[in-house]
Amino acid sequence: MKLPFPLPVLQRQRPGTFAVLMGATCLLMLLAAALTLALRSAARELAEATTARIFVQIIDADAMRRDATSDEVMVRLDRIAAVGSAHRVPTEEVRALIAPYIQGVSTIDLPLPILIELKSGDPKTLTRTFRDLSNVQVTAAGAELGPLVRLIGALRAVSLGIAMTAALASGLIAMLAARAALAREAATLGILHALGATDAQISRLITGKIARDAGIGAAAGFGAALMVILLIASRVAEIGTGVNPHLGAGAWIILVVLTFGLVGLAVLAAQIALLATLRRAP
Amino acid sequence: MAGIVQFDNVGLRYGTGAEILAGLSFTLLPGSFHFLTGASGAGKTSLINLITLAQRPSRGIVSLFGEDAASLPRKRLPSLRRRIGVVYQDFRLVSQLSAFDNVALPLRISGMAEREIAPRVEELLDWVGLAPRAGARPATLSGGEQQRVAIARAVITQPELIVADEPTGNVDPEMAARLLHLLGALNRQGTTVLIATHDVHLLRQVPGAHVLRLVKGRIEDSTAAPSFPPREMGS
Numbered sequence: 001m002k003l004p005f006p007l008p009v010l011q012r013q014r015p016g017t018f019a020v021l022m023g024a025t026c027l028l029m030l031l032a033a034a035l036t037l038a039l040r041s042a043a044r045e046l047a048e049a050t051t052a053r054i055f056v057q058i059i060d061a062d063a064m065r066r067d068a069t070s071d072e073v074m075v076r077l078d079r080i081a082a083v084g085s086a087h088r089v090p091t092e093e094v095r096a097l098i099a100p101y102i103q104g105v106s107t108i109d110l111p112l113p114i115l116i117e118l119k120s121g122d123p124k125t126l127t128r129t130f131r132d133l134s135n136v137q138v139t140a141a142g143a144e145l146g147p148l149v150r151l152i153g154a155l156r157a158v159s160l161g162i163a164m165t166a167a168l169a170s171g172l173i174a175m176l177a178a179r180a181a182l183a184r185e186a187a188t189l190g191i192l193h194a195l196g197a198t199d200a201q202i203s204r205l206i207t208g209k210i211a212r213d214a215g216i217g218a219a220a221g222f223g224a225a226l227m228v229i230l231l232i233a234s235r236v237a238e239i240g241t242g243v244n245p246h247l248g249a250g251a252w253i254i255l256v257v258l259t260f261g262l263v264g265l266a267v268l269a270a271q272i273a274l275l276a277t278l279r280r281a282p
Numbered sequence: 283m284a285g286i287v288q289f290d291n292v293g294l295r296y297g298t299g300a301e302i303l304a305g306l307s308f309t310l311l312p313g314s315f316h317f318l319t320g321a322s323g324a325g326k327t328s329l330i331n332l333i334t335l336a337q338r339p340s341r342g343i344v345s346l347f348g349e350d351a352a353s354l355p356r357k358r359l360p361s362l363r364r365r366i367g368v369v370y371q372d373f374r375l376v377s378q379l380s381a382f383d384n385v386a387l388p389l390r391i392s393g394m395a396e397r398e399i400a401p402r403v404e405e406l407l408d409w410v411g412l413a414p415r416a417g418a419r420p421a422t423l424s425g426g427e428q429q430r431v432a433i434a435r436a437v438i439t440q441p442e443l444i445v446a447d448e449p450t451g452n453v454d455p456e457m458a459a460r461l462l463h464l465l466g467a468l469n470r471q472g473t474t475v476l477i478a479t480h481d482v483h484l485l486r487q488v489p490g491a492h493v494l495r496l497v498k499g500r501i502e503d504s505t506a507a508p509s510f511p512p513r514e515m516g517s
Contacts, residue, residue: 194368198360
């Protein structure tokens with residue numbers, strides 16, 4: 001049931017405008033998808049780093065009272081089942097944390113707060129537990145960074161929307177290309193119909209060309225996206241932030257699958273458009 | 283006996299215009315040989331379009347091979363079309379294909395293996411005198427040569443019904459005679475043949491053929507034996 005001959009549209013040496021448009025939409029889709037995936041990893045890292053971390057601070061100028069409160073806090077924490085590991089942050093680390101904010105002033109004689117870090121626990125319960133200790137403060141790191149986490153979530157949604165819009169645009173472009181090819185080859189296709197060719201045989205003639213051009217465009221789009229992503233990754237690495245948006249092996253596999261998926265979507269959209277148009281023929 | 287083609291009160295109009303064909307009722311029996319005559323504009327090509335399923339009637343029943351073509355699901359039309367060989371007045375060859383590939387087209391559409399296609403196409407091209415030009419594109423062929431390619435394409439599948447619209451319009455008398463000889467041979471093997479023509483001499487060469495006279499979209503005297511020249515043509 002094959003028709004092994006080319007239509008004029010198939011004889012063109014260069015991929016047409018359709019391939020260029022496919023390349024552009026593929027590039028957009030991959031960049032948006034890469035951003036979505038990178039933000040996902042960043043959000044996960046941020047969540048892991050902060051959401052469950054709770055700090056109990058003992059702020060007291062009197063060192064002895066500070067130590068006594070610390071001991072009391074540890075005893076009470078031991079009695080709360082929901083609290084995971086609790087450990088006192090070494091004084092050196094606390095000094096290092098504070099140093100950037102006091103611009104070279106020696107911290108040796110400063111009455112530094114005692115920090116107790118908890119891996120899990122409910123901040124409200126802890127606040128209630130230490131309500132009677134006026135020099136104790138409970139701080140949930142996750143709550144502090146909530147707006148940042150929500151911003152990352154919003155950016156992920158936007159980038160995912162852009163990726164889906166680009167994929168949809170590819171499908172629509174493929175439909176237009178298929179209809180244009182059908183109109184251009186109307187006379188030849190009319191002859192094939194008259195000789196008993198089925199709609200499926202005729203649509204295959206055109207989707208073959210669509211698949212080829214979509215593949216070329218998608219490959220070019222993938223190559224361009226790869227360069228852009230690597231460039232941005234190198235810039236992000238230079239910043240050296242604690243939160244590092246990056247693409248793991250799984251994300252790269254997803255991007256490759258998306259590229260093939262885009263070609264498949266274009267061919268499917270073209271096939272649907274062709275069969276719908278051919279059905280209207282006598 | 284059921285007809286290969288059966289028209290029952292068939293009419294055809296384009297849009298809201300007047301009917302181009304009206305009240306057509308006739309039957310082409312299996313193995314019969316018919317000429318379709320009529321003045322220009324009488325509706326010969328429209329009638330051929332109905333028979334070859336290029337158009338659907340505005341009213342009436344067009345029955346092909348015992349099936350109502352008008353109500354047939356679209357997906358079944360290709361299988362009916364493959365049983366009909368058509369020679370168009372304007373040839374309708376695929377311009378990007380060689381003569382060989384044009385003739386091979388119906389076989390490829392029907393899914394025949396390439397190794398079986400080549401000998402059949404070569405034999406037929408040889409018969410129509412175009413073997414040396416098998417690789418030529420239609421644009422490089424003369425009108426007569428293109429018509430011979432169109433004829434070869436129409437008969438290569440040995441269809442049950444052959445419909446030809448002015449098939450000898452661009453060929454010399456010798457080729458016209460050979461064509462009629464071929465169609466006659468196919469007809470003797472059981473193929474039904476319908477030829478639309480202005481050529482009175484052609485009608486004389488097929489004794490016993492039926493003549494359908496189309497006058498202003500209506501069949502006039504569809505059962506009569508051939509009489510030459512047809513009335514409206516002789517006037």
